[in-house]
Structure formats: structure tokens, C-alpha cells
Amino acid sequence: MSLLAVLEPGGSAATALYIVAFSLFILGVRQGTHPTTAKRGNMIAAVGMAVAVVTTLLLDGIGNWGLIALGLGIGTAVGVIASIRVQMTEMPQMVALYNGVGGGAVALIAWSELRHGISGIDSGEIASIPLEELIPTLFAAVVGSVSFWGSNIAFAKLQDLIPTKPLSVPGQQVINAVLLIGILAACVDIAVNNGDPSQAIFIAILLAAALLGNLVVLPIGGADMPVVISLLNAFTGLSAAAAGFALHNVALIVAGTLVGSSGTILTMEMATAMNRSVGNVLFAGFGGAPAGGAAGSTEERPHVSIGAQDAAIKLAYADTVVIVPGYGLAVAQAQHAIKEVADELESRGVTVNYAIHPVAGRMPGHMNVLLAEADVPYEQLKEMEEINPEMPRTDVAVIVGANDVTNPAAKNDPDSPIAGMPIIEVSEAQQVIVIKRSLSPGFAGIDNDLFYEANTSMLFDDAKKAAADIAAEIQNL
Amino acid sequence: MSVMTEVTIFVLAAFVGFEVISKVPTTLHTPLMSQTNAIHGIVMLGGLIVVGYANDPLEYVIGTIAIAFGAINIVGGFMVTDRMLGMFSKKPKPKADADGKVGK
Numbered sequence: 001m002s003l004l005a006v007l008e009p010g011g012s013a014a015t016a017l018y019i020v021a022f023s024l025f026i027l028g029v030r031q032g033t034h035p036t037t038a039k040r041g042n043m044i045a046a047v048g049m050a051v052a053v054v055t056t057l058l059l060d061g062i063g064n065w066g067l068i069a070l071g072l073g074i075g076t077a078v079g080v081i082a083s084i085r086v087q088m089t090e091m092p093q094m095v096a097l098y099n100g101v102g103g104g105a106v107a108l109i110a111w112s113e114l115r116h117g118i119s120g121i122d123s124g125e126i127a128s129i130p131l132e133e134l135i136p137t138l139f140a141a142v143v144g145s146v147s148f149w150g151s152n153i154a155f156a157k158l159q160d161l162i163p164t165k166p167l168s169v170p171g172q173q174v175i176n177a178v179l180l181i182g183i184l185a186a187c188v189d190i191a192v193n194n195g196d197p198s199q200a201i202f203i204a205i206l207l208a209a210a211l212l213g214n215l216v217v218l219p220i221g222g223a224d225m226p227v228v229i230s231l232l233n234a235f236t237g238l239s240a241a242a243a244g245f246a247l248h249n250v251a252l253i254v255a256g257t258l259v260g261s262s263g264t265i266l267t268m269e270m271a272t273a274m275n276r277s278v279g280n281v282l283f284a285g286f287g288g289a290p291a292g293g294a295a296g297s298t299e300e301r302p303h304v305s306i307g308a309q310d311a312a313i314k315l316a317y318a319d320t321v322v323i324v325p326g327y328g329l330a331v332a333q334a335q336h337a338i339k340e341v342a343d344e345l346e347s348r349g350v351t352v353n354y355a356i357h358p359v360a361g362r363m364p365g366h367m368n369v370l371l372a373e374a375d376v377p378y379e380q381l382k383e384m385e386e387i388n389p390e391m392p393r394t395d396v397a398v399i400v401g402a403n404d405v406t407n408p409a410a411k412n413d414p415d416s417p418i419a420g421m422p423i424i425e426v427s428e429a430q431q432v433i434v435i436k437r438s439l440s441p442g443f444a445g446i447d448n449d450l451f452y453e454a455n456t457s458m459l460f461d462d463a464k465k466a467a468a469d470i471a472a473e474i475q476n477l
Numbered sequence: 478m479s480v481m482t483e484v485t486i487f488v489l490a491a492f493v494g495f496e497v498i499s500k501v502p503t504t505l506h507t508p509l510m511s512q513t514n515a516i517h518g519i520v521m522l523g524g525l526i527v528v529g530y531a532n533d534p535l536e537y538v539i540g541t542i543a544i545a546f547g548a549i550n551i552v553g554g555f556m557v558t559d560r561m562l563g564m565f566s567k568k569p570k571p572k573a574d575a576d577g578k579v580g581k
Binding site for chain 1: 480483486487490493494495497498499500501502504505506510513515517519520521522523526527528537539540542544546547548551554555556557559561564565
């Protein structure tokens with residue numbers, strides 16, 4: 001049937017090539033530990049993928065080339081166009097979307113695996129689907145479907161297609177629990193009545209999992225997106241590994257596990273950086289809860305307000321400046337303007353560094369990408385642990401579009417909702433300039449004491465405009 | 478391959494994954510995520526196998542969609558990661574006027 005059919009499915013040659021493929025994946029990720037080698041690492045992983053795909057196409061008996069070409073053609077075209085056109089600020093929704101299609105692919109493959117099993121029973125080849133295939137198939141179907149729909153909702157929220165604020169229906173937790181129990185019960189039913197030719201229950205499982213994916217992600221606020229995206233990443237990885245068990249394919253098992261590990265590590269790091277548990281993020285709806293008390297009780301507290309010229313003078317005559325970017329910088333697309341300020345300062349001999357909080361931006365490491373896009377050398381991007389000891393020796397800390405991650409209440413006030421959250425300790429710096437539109441609270445919905453400290457000056461403006469003004473003023477000095 | 482062999486591979490891969498990935502610095506977490514996303518596109522192999530051996534219309538449809546999804550994952554993931562990492566690997570321009578910057 002096929003011209004290329006040379007490798008025996010499940011045979012030594014095919015397995016050996018799959019081993020080569022996953023070794024290249026691991027090697028590729030390992031090269032990703034340093035900015036200078038990461039690009040090469042990505043190429044190595046891509047070569048691994050090519051090996052895996054070609055190996056599969058060479059399997060004996062593979063046919064339907066027209067459909068394979070169609071699927072590959074559509075997917076490649078969409079992938080190429082999307083990856084060229086995407087803005088760096090849109091990277092979180094891009095990753096969410098890729099996650100979604102990956103999960104969707106797994107769910108579809110699981111469905112087809114089940115159909116294969118059933119047709120095997122019908123034709124009398126096997127008496128029942130072996131449990132070691134059925135269980136991973138069901139797992140892949142459920143997790144794949146949850147992450148497909150969950151990722152799509154995350155995408156829609158990040159793309160502002162639906163409101164980013166937490167949306168929840170009454171009795172949400174109960175509905176989720178009922179859905180989950182129902183899914184588990186249906187899975188057990190399929191396993192017990194093994195060989196039931198109807199796929200109705202399986203389709204019901206896919207639909208219930210889809211609903212669950214929607215309901216879990218809808219109530220989560222925009223600020224918690226780094227955790228959600230990481231978690232969905234972990235889920236799709238595990239679902240791919242499960243599909244590997246069902247298909248007896250080592251490349252899928254290892255690659256899926258690698259992705260699962262990565263997503264799990266990132267999820268834990270993000271949760272730690274927010275000082276919250278993953279369960280709390282998923283089920284508490286933090287972003288919306290404290291709105292009641294905080295909003296009403298804000299009496300005007302004394303603060304110092306300055307203009308771009310004053311800010312320029314403070315910065316230009318400093319020796320060391322630390323810029324603390326937050327999500328507001330990304331929203332205002334101010335990364336290039338901030339880089340201009342930094343360039344002006346550096347040309348005057350000022351040392352400029354950037355302090356990056358782990359959850360700055362909307363996905364892990366997002367802020368670093370935005371600043372790299374603006375040509376900020378990565379040596380100047382300092383992690384929180386690295387920059388905090390430097391703070392007392394810093395002349396001016398400039399906060400652009402960040403709020404909660406600089407709030408000293410996290411350190412000083414044990415009763416604060418964000419108590420214990422690791423922060424960038426800007427209040428240790430000699431002077432602080434906060435560029436912000438207003439004194440309004442951040443995602444956590446609490447007042448930031450930093451704004452009212454004696455060494456803090458507020459510059460009320462849009463981040464991009466303020467940065468451009470400051471750069472111009474420094475030039476005029 | 479027996480199921481226990483597969484479980485062994487899974488467990489060892491999990492340890493390797495944790496070991497390797499925990500060494501990736503925060504700076505590179507976004508590219509890491511899009512790269513692992515691309516690697517996740519390996520599920521396309523499942524789609525290829527489904528379509529390659531399929532002989533009924535529903536499987537043609539399911540499998541072709543799975544291949545398209547997987548290909549988006551693979552091609553888009555690797556390309557966008559390459560784009561991002563290109564920004565990081567740009568050499569910082571030499572600072573001719575950087576006198577007086579050290580020893581503070």
C-alpha cells in the first residue's frame with residue numbers, strides 16, 4: 001500500500017529511532033538552561049521531533065497519505081502564520097492555545113483508540129480491551145478534554161474575549177465535584193462493562209470533562225493566569241504520556257513526562273511566588289473576593305506626586321538604578337520606552353538593572369521575554385533573590401506597572417492578605433519612584449503602603465508616556 | 478513491551494525531567510514553556526497512526542484533526558520559541574562610554 005513502508009510497528013528499528021528522538025528532546029531542554037545555548041537546544045529538540053515523525057511515517061502499513069498531508073498542511077500553515085504574527089505581549093494566550101490544541105489532539109486519539117479496541121472485540125480478535133490500555137486511554141481522554149477546554153477559556157480571558165475577572169456560578173464547587181465523580185463513575189463503568197460496543201458513555205465522559213474544563217478555569221482571575229497556564233501545561237503533558245501508554249509508544253511516554261515535569265515545576269514555582277497553594281488558586285477565586293471592604297474604605301492618605309522632569313533629575317544623578325517592571329508595563333507596551341530611559345541613564349554612567357518578580361507578567365518568565373524583545377541584555381535582568389540584597393545600595397528604584405509584588409505589607413503586616421508573599425524590597429532603596437495611573441490597589445485588592453512612604457514619589461501617568469517623557473527630560477538635562 | 482517496563486520508563490523520565498528542568502533559569506521560563514509545548518506535539522504521532530491505519534470515515538475525521546492540532550503544536554511551538562530565543566541571544570552592544578560604572 002505504501003511506498004515507504006519499511007519499519008515494523010513496535011519493532012526494534014522503530015523503537016530505536018524513537019529512543020533517538022526522545023534523547024534529543026532531553027538534550028534540547030538541557031541546552032535551554034542558558035540563554036546562549038537555548039536556541040541551539042530548541043533546534044536539537046526540533047530535529048528530535050523530525051526523527052519521531054519520519055519514523056512514524058515509515059511504519060509498515062501506514063496509508064491514507066492524502067489525509068495525512070491534509071492534516072500536516074493545515075497544522076503547519078496555522079502554526080507558521082501564528083508564530084510569525086504573535087506579539088510578545090500575547091505570548092501567554094499563544095501558549096494557552098497551543099496547550100489547548102495539544103490536549104484536544106490527545107482526547108481525539110484516545111477516542112479513536114477506544115474505537116479500535118471495540119472493533120477488535122467485534123471482530124473477535126480480542127475478548128476485551130486490556131486494562132493497561134483502557135485506563136490510560138480513559139485518563140488521556142478526560143485530561144485531554146479538560147485541558148482543551150480549560151486552555152481555550154484561558155486563551156479567551158487573556159485575549160479579552162471574555163471578562164478576565166473571576167466568573168462563577170452559585171454552587172460551583174458542588175457542580176465541579178459532581179462532574180468529577182460522575183466522570184470517574186463512568187470510567188469505572190466502561191472498565192467493568194468492558195467490550196460494550198456503545199461509545200455513548202465515552203462521549204458523555206468527553207463532554208463532562210469539557211464542561212469541567214470550562215467551569216474550573218472560568219472563575220479564575222487574570223492575576224492567577226501564570227499558575228493556570230503552567231498547570232494546563234502539566235496536564236497536557238501527562239495526557240500525552242497516558243496516550244503513550246495506550247499506544248505503547250516510548251517517545252510519547254518520555255516526551256509527555258518531560259512536559260508534565262516542566263509544567264509541574266513551573267506551577268509550584270508560580271504558586272510559591274504568590275505564597276498560595278495551587279488548590280487555593282483553583283478553588284478560591286482570590287481576585288474577586290476582597291473587593292468589598294477595601295474599595296469603600298480608602299481615605300486619601302498623604303503622598304508625594306512628581307512630574308517627569310523631577311523623576312529625570314532623580315534618575316540622572318543617581319549611581320545605581322533598579323527598574324521594577326510589572327504587568328502594567330506589558331499592558332502599556334512600555335518596554336521599549338523604558339529601555340530608552342535605561343539607555344539615556346547608561347550613557348551618563350548610571351548602572352541600571354531590572355528586578356524581575358517571578359510572577360511579573362502573565363506567564364512564567366513573561367517579563368524577561370518582553371524586555372529581551374526591547375533589547376535589554378539578559379545580564380541586567382536580575383531575579384528577586386539576586387536583587388533584594390542590592391536594594392539598600394540602590395539610589396533609585398523605579399516601579400513601572402507593578403504593585404502587589406512591591407508591597408511592604410507582605411513582609412511587615414502578618415494580617416495582610418498577601419502576608420508572606422515574596423516581594424521585591426524596593427522600600428529598602430534610597431528613593432522610590434512609582435509610575436502608575438492612580439493610587440488604586442492591584443490584583444490583590446489591597447492598598448500599597450509603599451505609595452505613602454517618605455522616600456516614595458508617585459508619577460501618575462501611563463507607563464509608556466511617562467517613560468518617553470522621562471527619557472526626553474534626561475536628554476535635556 | 479510490558480506495562481511494567483513502560484511504568485519504569487515513565488518514572489525514570491519523570492526524575493530526568495525534574496532534574497533537567499529545575500536547572501532552567503527563570504529568565505527562560507517562557508521559552509521553556511513554548512518549547513515543551515512543541516515537544517508535546519509528539520501526540521501528532523498518535524494522529525498519524527490513527528489516520529495511517531484507519532478505514533472508517535469518523536476515524537479519518539478524528540485523526541486528521543488530531544494531526545492538524547499536533548502540527549500546530551509542533552511547528553508553531555518550535556518556531557515561536559526560536560523567535561523568542563533569538564531575542565535573548567542578541568549580543569549586548571559594546572558599551573564604549575561605560576567608564577565609572579565599576580566599583581560602586
